[in-house]
Ligand SMILES: NC(=O)c1ccc[n+]([C@@H]2O[C@H](COP(=O)([O-])OP(=O)(O)OC[C@H]3O[C@@H](n4cnc5c(N)ncnc54)[C@H](O)[C@@H]3O)[C@@H](O)[C@H]2O)c1
Ligand SMILES: O=C(O)C(=O)C[C@@H](O)[C@H](O)[C@H](O)COP(=O)(O)O
């Protein structure tokens with residue numbers, strides 16, 4: 001499929017069997033260990049493994065309870081004389097010691113670094129702290145980086161790994177819901193620019209992803225809701241059965257029920273793995289993962305990074321993108337109402353903020369013109385082309401303006 005402007009049905013996962021079969025099938029063998037665990041005890045969920053099939057860059061995503069401190073999760077990774085755990089000032093005190101203890105039998109030296117916490121620090125200056133630490137510790141080109149934290153730490157650590165000595169291995173240990181269901185998987189790494197979100201970066205895959213569901217217990221409710229936005233995203237773009245399930249499981253998810261969480265993280269990772277496995281560098285299909293993001297990134301940059309959380313901006317952005325799809329006749333009002341209700345039930349804002357009191361729509365359009373999906377000055381939106389199907393399409397400014405005017409503030 002080619003996600004190019006205009007035509008219906010050009011960017012869809014519907015009917016693509018790869019999305020519905022476990023991503024583990026067909027993956028080439030690698031050095032990932034198989035985690036053998038006894039039946040769950042003491043409320044623990046069994047360990048699940050999702051494979052992302054990218055030829056020699058294939059890797060496993062482990063999902064379960066108590067994984068962070070389990071050395072078995074890190075067996076079979078590249079050998080090195082040192083590892084560097086990159087975290088932040090909030091997550092490091094909670095979890096860095098547990099990860100360090102698990103890694104100390106594997107790497108002779110385990111260094112760690114805590115970056116300042118916040119989206120506003122996803123920039124060059126903070127990225128440079130990782131290079132400073134690597135050089136000050138005399139880290140060589142085999143050093144393995146471990147990203148311990150949310151999407152900000154993960155995106156920056158991955159980018160640092162892509163750049164340091166032109167590439168060192170890295171592992172994602174995501175501790176937010178958003179990072180477990182989305183940012184730790186698929187190899188998009190990078191930093192923000194004041195003029196545009198994630199504008200500087202690289203596609204660079206981790207060697208493994210270890211999702212410890214227990215870490216979500218300490219996540220603030222607002223951050224948890226933000227993560228739910230990226231979970232909800234997978235329904236309208238790829239899997240309406242998952243959206244049905246989310247409608248029944250939303251209360252359990254928000255109560256952080258382990259079983260519900262395990263299913264949400266696994267299914268999200270399966271869908272993302274299937275998409276990325278077909279289009280690693282976003283030449284087409286992968287753009288569907290950007291549903292809600294064209295508007296969402298404008299909100300983040302327009303308000304100033306960190307004012308609205310990424311997931312909050314994506315939640316309101318999905319409402320705008322769904323409404324745009326409706327005005328173009330791609331979905332009906334019942335579908336958009338259903339999606340808006342689900343986003344609301346996740347504890348997310350459904351009305352986008354006003355970015356400019358004088359010309360709000362003009363400001364949105366200005367910010368969206370730098371979106372990475374734009375071509376020749378035309379902004380291209382991920383639209384819902386019938387429930388469970390997404391399409392990438394340029395839309396005339398006047399229609400975008402009308403939706404912004406109707407849905408903001
Ligand atoms: N690479 C990708 O494919 C991709 C996908 C989606 C989002 N992203 C990026 O991810 C970022 C958002 O990630 P995020 O939502 O994880 O935000 P985040 O990394 O800022 O983490 C959210 C907050 O929760 C704290 N935190 C993390 N884990 C915790 C825990 N277990 N207990 C208590 N506090 C914890 C963090 O310190 C932070 O304050 C954005 O920069 C976004 O652009 C990237
Ligand atoms: O993995 C992808 O592809 C995504 O689009 C996932 C998004 O949730 C994520 O926010 C991503 O970082 C956005 O990518 P960008 O290329 O629009 O910056």
Ligand SMILES: [Zn+2]
Pocket residue numbers: 182230293310314
């Ligand atoms: Zn996102």
